[in-house]
Amino acid sequence: MNVNGIETTCLDRPHPAELPDAHDQWNFAARRETPTQRLDRNYAEILQEVRVAQTGVQLLLAFLLTVAFTPRFATLTEFERRVYVSAPILGAAATALLIAPAAFHRLVFQRRLKRELVLASSRFALFGLTLLMLSIGSALLLILSVTLGAVPAAWFTVGALGWFALWWFVVPMWSRIRNSRC
Incomplete structure (x- = not known):
């Protein structure tokens, strides 16, 4: 492409997503951090967060995969078998997503797609x-x-899921909304 008499390629022009935004401007003013440095830091922070979750999901999945080979598995009710099947499927899906940043990185490596x-x-x-x-x-x-019966299990599980949702999603979103400036 010819811009002002100078021949350029797509590698010479900034991608619209690479133009500084309000966060980039704040980070530069507060930290003297360029947009590229900010993206590098953000990706490193995401990888640290994912490492914590990966350990948990890998341990859970390993446990779940062994359950089907225990003698007690044959005594499970139809409901318990369905719940069991959903647990490793959800765990495997979580594993895929928590490992996905590494695969994505590998496929876009050196393509100037850090923001993406x-x-x-x-x-x-x-x-x-x-x-x-x-x-x-x-x-x-x-x-x-298996230990308490289906009804108490459902109540305790709903409570536990609410507890997880509270700390993993509700409190961070509340903090985000409460502290938003715009």
Whole structure:
């Protein structure tokens, strides 16, 4: 493409997503951090968050995968079997999303798509945490159903899911809304 008599390629022009936004301007003023440095920091922070969740989902999934091979598995009710099936499926789906930032990074490496990588990784992490919460809830429902019965198990599981949702989603969103400036 010819711009002002100078031949350019797509690599010479900034992508619209690379133009500084309000967050970039604040970060530069407060931290002397360029937009690229901010994206690098944001991606590193997402990876740290995902590492914590990956450990939990991997342990949960390993536990769930062994349950079907225990002698007690044959005594599960139809309801408990369905709950069991949902737990590792949700855990596997959470695992996929929590590992997705690494795969995404590998496929867009050196393509100048860091902003897209950060946005996609953030979404992967959020949806992965949601699926992890549901997998934990399913595993809890299964264990409590076997030990206490279906009705008390359902009540305790709803309470536990509410507890997770409170701390993982409601409190952060409340803080975000309460402290929004615009």
